[in-house]
Amino acid sequence: MSIDPRVALSSLTAALEEHLVASASRRSDDDPAVEAAYFGIADAFEVYAEALYDAYGEDLPLDLLDTDDGDEDEDDEDDDDTGGGEGGGR
Template sequence: MTVDPRAALDRLIASLEAHYNAVAGKHGDDDPAVDDAYDVLADAFEVYDEALGTAHGEALPFYLAEEDDDEDDEDDEWGADGDEAFEDGADVEDLAGEARTS
C-alpha cells in the first residue's frame, strides 16, 4: 500500500505535537502516555520516510536509532574494567600509560 507523503507528513507533525504535549504534561518518570506518544511518533516517522522514498526517491537526513540492551550501552560508555572509554576504544588507563611513556 502506498501512502501519500503529504498525509504522512501531516501525521508526523501531529505526532510530534502529541509527543510534546505528553512530555510537557507527564506524571512521573514512567508515564505510559509518554511511552505511547513515543511509539506513535516513531511509527509516523517511519511511514513518512518510506512514503517520501517511494513517491520522490528521497530520504530524511536522519534515522531512528535501534534500541540496544542496557548492558551494551554501558559497555559503550565505560570500558570493561570500569574506566571511561573514548571513541577510539582507548580508556583512561590506556591514555595514562601512553602519557607516562611519552
C-alpha cells in the same frame, strides 16, 4: 500500495504534537502517555520516511535511535582498547 507523503507528514506532525502535550502533562518519570507518544513518533517517522522514498526516491537526513544498542556500545569500547591508541592502560 504506498501512502501519500503529505498524509504521512501530517501524521508525523500530529504525533509530534501529541508528544508535546503528553510531555507537558507528564505525571511521572515513566508516564505511559509519554511513552506511547514517543513510540507514535517513531512509527509515524518510519511511515513518512518510506512514503517519501517511495514517491520521490528521497531519504531523510535523520535516523531513529535504536534504544536496544547496549551491545554496540560495548563493542565500541572493545575497539578502543585494541586500537593501540594513547593510554592503553596496560
